[in-house]
Amino acid sequence: MSQANHSTRRTLLKAGATSAALGVLGAPAIVRAQSGPKIRIGYWPIAAGLPFYSAIELGYFKEAGLDVEALKFAGAQQVMEAVLSGRADGTSNGTGSANIAIGEIAQPGTFKIFCSNPSNAKNVLDEVIVPVNSPAKTMADLKGKRVASGPGIQNVTLAKTVLERGGATGATVVELPIGQHVAALAAGQVDGAYTLEPTGTIGRMNGTTRVLEPGVIARYVLGDPMAPWFGGSASLSSEFIKKNPDAAKKFIAAYGKGVNYVRTKSVEARKYLKGYTAIEGALTGEVPLAAYTMYNEFTPADVAHFQKFFDLFSEKGIFTSRLMVDSMLYKG
Known part of the structure; x- marks a missing residue:
């Protein structure tokens, strides 16, 4: 505003x-x-x-x-x-x-x-997104890649935990304002992003990104994709x-x-x-x-x-x- x-x-x-x-x-x-x-x-x-x-x-x-x-x-x-x-x-x-x-x-x-x-996976706020043409099919495909997260300790800690538990070992987490995630992916500056809505929807609607996995905190931190x-x-x-x-x-x-x-x-x-x-x-x-x-x-x-x-x-x-x-x- x-x-x-x-x-x-x-x-x-x-x-x-x-x-x-x-x-x-x-x-x-x-x-x-x-x-x-x-x-x-x-x-x-x-x-x-x-x-x-x-x-x-x-x-x-x-x-x-x-x-x-x-x-x-x-x-x-x-x-x-x-x-x-x-x-x-x-x-x-x-x-x-x-x-x-x-x-x-x-x-x-x-x-x-x-x-x-x-x-959670149904009421989506959190997700990992990738460029629309990315070959990545699972979280593990982000091994060794550069992955953006929103700023602040909560976002960074969760991004690292999701990547680690999803098998994306050696990934580097880069703090970026959430409003820049889609542009950074489109420009090839990062290979993926742990982000929050509406980022995934913006990227999908402008044809530059796609959701690799929604509701990642429920799955990788709480152990159940439908957990709150x-x-x-x-x-x-x-x-x-x-x-x-x-x-x-x-x-x-x-x-x-x-x-x-x-x-x-x-x-x-x-x-x-x-x-x-x-x-x-x-x-x-x-x-x-x-x-x-x-x-x-x-x-x-x-x-x-x-x-x-x-x-x-x-x-x-x-x-x-x-x-x-x-x-x-x-x-x-």
């Missing part, structure tokens, strides 16, 4: 909040206080953030009397760092769960996950929840309405990808969507799969200590 559009959106949000406040000037102080604090939510511009984009555009937060500001960041790491530094109050779906976990280890008790976006990989999560900071318990509950309920809208009206919801992500035009109807699990929908099996994902980062020495997922889930 352009800076101008961001500015306009923020102005509209502020105007809405100001109008709401003006409407209750003659009311008791307790009513005026309901307009509450500004809630600053960081997001990474990928498809998985759709419930958040939808909730803003459909006015779900405004209906709840909330003033929500969407803050766009170049990567999931920056979203997490904004919460740690107090520049944001939470994260939208699509923010890397391992990035959030690294923040949690740095400052224990900071993040409470209230919604996660699981993906809770790769991205929406969260609020514990400090915000503690200081603003009512606003936090209203925010999570309004966000949940966004999740329900995406679940029940996915075709209509897709238009809200435009402006928040690089997805527009015919692409909005083609890009696969992640699934969503709210805090009160997690089953013991879900938590176990989530934990297995986190444990990979402990095993690789990226997490300095084992982090228990259950301690980070919002309890309502």
Whole structure:
């Protein structure tokens, strides 16, 4: 989204909040206080953030009397760092769960996950793609090749693990912004890419790349192509929840309405990808969507799969200590 559009959106949000406040000037102080604090939510511009984009555009937060500001960041790491530094109050779906976990280890008790976006071979977010004319048929065919991954420790660690477990020994992982993956493959700069949607769809639609394998984290990290990989999560900071318990509950309920809208009206919801992500035009109807699990929908099996994902980062020495997922889930 352009800076101008961001500015306009923020102005509209502020105007809405100001109008709401003006409407209750003659009311008791307790009513005026309901307009509450500004809630600053960081997001990474990928498809998985759709419930958040939808909730803003459909006015779900405004209906709840909330003033929500969407803050766009170049990567999931920056979203997490904004919460740690107090520049944001939470994260939208699509923010890397391992990035959030690294923040949690740095400052224990900071993040409470209230919604996660699981993906697998059916609900595709993650995939390995290759040039359309590549001879590669399996992951092992990328042995000794140069393979791109998105920036940041979560992407790089997962790319290396997928290649290693898929038999692509000796592959070199090259960090590249996800928006450059298709162009790098088309130009022959890399031989493959561990990437996230909509990259695979963009490459397929412009005829330059094809998917070698979808849902690779479920298969190679969790051991089952249909297992839920809770790769991205929406969260609020514990400090915000503690200081603003009512606003936090209203925010999570309004966000949940966004999740329900995406679940029940996915075709209509897709238009809200435009402006928040690089997805527009015919692409909005083609890009696969992640699934969503709210805090009160997690089953013991879900938590176990989530934990297995986190444990990979402990095993690789990226997490300095084992982090228990259950301690980070919002309890309502």
